[in-house]
Amino acid sequence: MATRRVEIAGTTYGFDHGAQYFTIRDPEFRHALLPVMGAIGVWADGAGEPSFVGQPGMSSLPKALADGLDIHQGVEITALRRAGSAWHLESGSGPILARHLVMTMPAPQASRLLGLDHPLSPSLDSLGIAPCLTLMAAFPGELPRPFIHLSSETEPLAWIAQDSSKPGRHAGLTRWVAQASPDWSAAHLDELPENLAVRMLPLLAAAIGAEPDTAVYAAAHRWRYARVATPLGEPYLRADDSTLWLGGDWCLGARVEAAWQSGTALAQSLARHLHAA
Numbered sequence: 001m002a003t004r005r006v007e008i009a010g011t012t013y014g015f016d017h018g019a020q021y022f023t024i025r026d027p028e029f030r031h032a033l034l035p036v037m038g039a040i041g042v043w044a045d046g047a048g049e050p051s052f053v054g055q056p057g058m059s060s061l062p063k064a065l066a067d068g069l070d071i072h073q074g075v076e077i078t079a080l081r082r083a084g085s086a087w088h089l090e091s092g093s094g095p096i097l098a099r100h101l102v103m104t105m106p107a108p109q110a111s112r113l114l115g116l117d118h119p120l121s122p123s124l125d126s127l128g129i130a131p132c133l134t135l136m137a138a139f140p141g142e143l144p145r146p147f148i149h150l151s152s153e154t155e156p157l158a159w160i161a162q163d164s165s166k167p168g169r170h171a172g173l174t175r176w177v178a179q180a181s182p183d184w185s186a187a188h189l190d191e192l193p194e195n196l197a198v199r200m201l202p203l204l205a206a207a208i209g210a211e212p213d214t215a216v217y218a219a220a221h222r223w224r225y226a227r228v229a230t231p232l233g234e235p236y237l238r239a240d241d242s243t244l245w246l247g248g249d250w251c252l253g254a255r256v257e258a259a260w261q262s263g264t265a266l267a268q269s270l271a272r273h274l275h276a277a
């Protein structure tokens with residue numbers, strides 16, 4: 001649930017360059033969201049089932065859910081190992097010691113940190129996770145709106161959405177987010193983001209009926225691990241030594257709601273473990 005903030009001609013605009021919207025089907029998910037409904041809006045996108053979004057950006061929802069928690073953002077864990085009964089983590093801001101470890105990054109990244117010889121690594125590596133190259137582009141004023149969002153099974157751009165049509169967004173520029181298909185993304189994965197933006201902008205412009213050179217902003221983002229094709233089918237993994245849990249959307253499905261279900265089941269397991277200890 002990512003929102004990229006960009007300054008264009010002195011004004012800050014947001015682009016939801018990750019998840020576009022989310023569903024609320026699980027009654028427990030609905031219940032968990034009740035305290036943060038102020039950070040959620042319904043996107044009037046014409047779909048039958050309500051499409052929920054964070055507002056003013058998708059990242060507003062996780063921010064609201066995390067309010068009051070002691071979270072250190074922007075700290076990459078670069079290595080980990082067992083040190084007696086503790087976990088020793090290496091990070092850019094120094095070592096961290098922990099008795100329990102929960103890993104919720106994409107499965108291949110978790111496997112890399114655990115090491116190929118870890119008993120859980122084969123399960124993590126067996127999940128194929130497709131990349132997604134994403135374009136963010138802005139055009140001046142109110143463009144004719146050919147659609148709010150459009151999906152395609154055959155075009156290089158598999159999803160195009162008028163991001164600025166979501167509720168609570170800054171008015172002024174018409175902003176679009178376009179996601180390349182898994183095949184197109186895999187074929188162009190290692191190109192520089194600047195080159196990708198040049199390559200993707202004309203595809204977007206053609207789809208929305210605009211001239212590419214009228215765009216006032218265009219940038220690409222590379223999601224290397226975007227969509228799990230076949231999820232694990234269990235809400236989380238727990239190592240035999242019982243101090244390590246792994247979860248994330250790759251467990252139940254590549255959707256915000258499935259990520260929440262995984263995290264919640266994982267947290268309940270951890271709480272039971274701590275209670276019993």
Ligand SMILES: Cc1cc2nc3c(=O)[nH]c(=O)nc-3n(C[C@H](O)[C@H](O)[C@H](O)COP(=O)(O)OP(=O)(O)OC[C@H]3O[C@@H](n4cnc5c(N)ncnc54)[C@H](O)[C@@H]3O)c2cc1C
Binds near residue numbers: 020104226249
């Ligand atoms: C392009 C795209 C479009 C999508 N569209 C939709 C949609 O429309 N609707 C929908 O429901 N879902 C959508 N999804 C899926 C949805 O975004 C995910 O299912 C959900 O966000 C996954 O949450 P998560 O917590 O499992 O993982 P993530 O949100 O991927 O969180 C993993 C976190 O781990 C961090 N991390 C990784 N490695 C390390 C490390 N070494 N040290 C520290 N931190 C680390 C990452 O920075 C990241 O913050 C989309 C995803 C993508 C990529």
